[in-house]
Amino acid sequence: MPILEIVFYLFSTVLIGSALSVVTVGNPVHAALFLVLSFFSAACIWLLLQAEFLAIVLVLVYVGAVMVLFLFVVMMLDVSAVRPRGGFAAYLPVGLLVALIMAVQMFLVIWTRGLETQLMPEPRPEGYSHTSEIGRLLYTDYLYAFEIAAVILLVAIIAAIALTHRRRPGTKSQDPGQQVRIIREERVRLVKMSPDGEEN
């Protein structure tokens, strides 16, 4: 199936290229948009593997919700484009050398042993539903893992609040509870006045 392979490599190239751009572009809005592109390419690769439910969830949750939130935050914070830090060029030769050595090593291993992997999964029978299959696995075989994932989310919330929430002394704020509970005597002082304007 050469056409599938071509499509796979196309999306993979886009994915790697956009992922690299996320970390290299200076403008945070552009970086967020590149992240959207890389999520989208990953979703397309999953579609090729016939994992349609995961692909759609990735687009819905990450592209649709998380990245839009990201963009909101970036735009609201008004983060200006940062110039890349210096020293990139100085480390480039060493980095390239290491990368080259690693690439050569990997190729040597692959070359001598040969790559014999099955690229595509078996086609599923008609009427097979990934959604119900994932749901069944998630709540039966992987119930324990599912619960721990939930605990990880809880820890993320606790950590985020513990690290960012602080009570500053001296900030002016209103307490609606206090405001509602007020009684007339605290707000209005009745003063008896004599006709000539003197308080008695």
Next chain:
Amino acid sequence: MTINELQLALPEIFVLSMACVVLLADLFISDERRGLTHLLAVLTLVFATILTLRVMLPPGEVLYAFSGTFIRDRFGDVLKVFSYIILAGVFVYAKHYLRQFNLFKGEFYTLSLFALLGIMVMISAGNMITIYLGLELLALSTYALVALDRDSRFGSEAAMKYFILGSLASGLLLYGMSLIYGATGSLDLATISAALGDGMGDSMLLTFGLVFVVIGIAFKLGAVPFHMWVPDVYHGAPLAITLFISSVPKLAGLALAIRLLDNGLIGLHGDWQGMLVVLAALSLVLGNVIAIAQTNIKRMLAYSTISHMGFMLMGILAGTPEGYAAAMFYAIAYAITSAGAFAVVIMMSIDGREADQIDDYKGLARRNPWQAFLMLMMLFSLAGIPVFIGFFAKWQVIAAALQAGFVGLSVLAVLAAVAGAFYYLRIVKLMYFDEPDQEAPVSAPVDFRAVLTINGVAVLALGVFSGGLISLCVSAFV
């Protein structure tokens, strides 16, 4: 899922529930009565110990739950019980420090209990997914703990470094796991082991996956060349957190290595043995040599951790039950001793300044003889001087490596231990033979001193009567 399966995981369920209880109860506890949170957390550990010991499995028996994602065996039970006990000690030590440095908040206890849950999940994981999730639970809680002192520049920097490097390592580990999944078609460690035994799977994919898995493990242990985060995190984190990181998570690191490499990938033993030899040799040499040059005791103990992880790897790489038992003994011995050593550093920290320079220990014997003596025992144990627990730990791992035929590595380990003795003994010399710079006596609350004394006695007694603990570790791998 049956009620029996839930019963097997009762300690985990209990710790999770209590972590949530501590989280909620702390909201209603005022700052003056924060000791209640501490008490609740310590009680949690006490009851968790009882729950785990209540159904301690006989040697050799393994029970599975939740479709094999959870394993209950003696190895896990022993490691869990030691995790509870050491964490309880850490809580008592930390309380004194957190009070002094205005960090005495409920989050420390909540996050530590969640980290403990992550450790427990890793210890009894039967599936690569559970291992990874346990690791992330531990790591996320630890990142937040390192940054607990938000006004400290060093703490934030350390947390940032830890977070970025830790995420990278988690990514590498996950990548390795996915390659192994691709080769064997399963995430279940027992199934993977069986598949490898049948000679199934593309050997190239497996080797690639194995490399990434080993890198992930090496990073989490802090073995050279994946050790760069250790000194910075140890140095930057508040002392109480450094104390925590240097003790209990080491047991999780051991469990991570043994579950993945032995339970899952023992079929590739020939491949990972060579990698671990390199990691162990580099850690032994680099850790001990660089520690000599340190003037900051937190950094010095960080480099000493790196070298100790090298020793622990020597036991694992043998790939025999004796080797694993030796590594387990080493991890427990190291966690106990390291907690004691950092406790002394905490005790020295007065007036809002951490006593992290080695010159601070000048003449400690005159300011507080008993504390100096306890520190001497911890340092002797870390250096591997006979009678103390550290000596028997080193003895065991070197014997295991010799049995597996690694004579060169064993000689290197002994030489590295001799080089390492220099910097431990330097502190002893400062404590006993130098004039103190300041005369202020060193003291701590009574519970702190009591636990520290028990800790010191344990380092000595577990050394003198090391047979019991050794046979306990051996029984975990029958």
